[in-house]
Amino acid sequence: MLAVHPELFAGLEAAGFKRFDLRSVYPAKTPVCFASMFSGLPPAGHGITQYEKPALACKTIFDALPAAGLKAAIAAVKDSSIDLIFRGRQADYFSEKYDSDVTARALELIEQGGHGFILAYHQEYDDLLHADGPWKEAAVAAVRRHVEAFLKLAEAFDKKWAGVPRAVAFAPDHGAHTDPATGKGAHGDDIPADMDIAHFWRFGA
Ligand SMILES: [Zn+2]
Secondary structure (H helix, E strand, O other): OOOOOOHHHHEEEEEEEEEEEOOOOOOOOOOHHHHHHHHOOOHHHHHOOOOOOOOOOOHHHHHHHHHHHOOEEEEOOOOHHHHOOOOOOOOEEEEEEOOOOOOOOHHHHHHHOOOOOOEOOHHHHHHHHOOOOOOOOOHHHHHHHHHHHHHHHHHHHHHOOOOOEEEEOOOOOOOOOOOOOOOOEOOOOHHHHEEEEEEEEEEEE
């Protein structure tokens, strides 16, 4: 998406976010990717190597945070990968109906100020790329909404924690391509469209 529609992400760099070009993990399926992102392990290390959503047995950031005295919150759409694979830790879990509810929850949590780490997961782009195609208008509009919602969260977060060392990151898990057999979107192949991603970070102090 970044290669095809860079303008969708321009707001991030305009808001001071630094772009990091990364490679996803293979196979680039959502639970495989997020397990790697939050454990630091390759798929063979964390054990999720296909589209399945068990609670992870390995150590993750959600084990390290409470050990460091930080309370974590996870707000995600109910039964999504993020909602399920980090269960069983000392974290506050919020299973929401859809993305806008996740945003509202995260804003509320930021305002309350009780967490040292908040993970908010949106999934509309992924839903729409599978339902139709990754470059279709509806899917592109979903990415626009993801960036807008993220910038809103980032602004609220930086306002709340001004003066405190902090970081906020926009961290997608994988890309996508059009499957010639179905004409719809898919991901999980070892190709640049699926594997090349970018994360955006902003640090404050
Ligand atoms: Zn997907």
